[in-house]
Amino acid sequence: MGGAHTSAAAVIDHVDVAAANDRPAQIGIGATGFSSAYKTAASAVHRMLTSNAASLNDSGRALIWCADQNYARADDDVKSYFDSLNRADTDHD
Numbered sequence: 001m002g003g004a005h006t007s008a009a010a011v012i013d014h015v016d017v018a019a020a021n022d023r024p025a026q027i028g029i030g031a032t033g034f035s036s037a038y039k040t041a042a043s044a045v046h047r048m049l050t051s052n053a054a055s056l057n058d059s060g061r062a063l064i065w066c067a068d069q070n071y072a073r074a075d076d077d078v079k080s081y082f083d084s085l086n087r088a089d090t091d092h093d
Contacts, residue, residue, distance in 0.1 A: 002056035009049040012042050 021033030 002053040002060065005049045005053035005056060009046050009053065012046045012049070015042065 017033075017035055017038045021031070021035045023031060023033065025031040
C-alpha cells in the first residue's frame with residue numbers, strides 16, 4: 001500500500017495543467033483558469049499521499065518485526081511442547 005501511495009504521489013508531481021489554462025484573460029475564469037486551485041488541491045493530496053506512504057511502510061515494517069520476533073518464537077515454543085508430548089506418548093506412531 002505504501003508503494004501505491006508513493007506511485008500516486010509521483011503521478012501528481014508530473015501533471016501540468018498550465019497548457020489547459022493558457023488562454024486569453026477574458027475567457028472563462030481568466031488567463032490562468034483553474035491553475036491556482038489545482039495546484040493548491042494537488043499539493044494537499046500529494047502531502048497526504050506522501051505521509052500515508054511513510055506511515056504504511058512504517059506499519060508494515062513493524063508488523064514484520066512483530067511476526068519475526070513473537071510469532072516465530074511462539075511457534076518454536078509450541079512445536080517443542082508438542083514434540084515433548086509425542087516423545088512421552090509411547091502409543092503414538
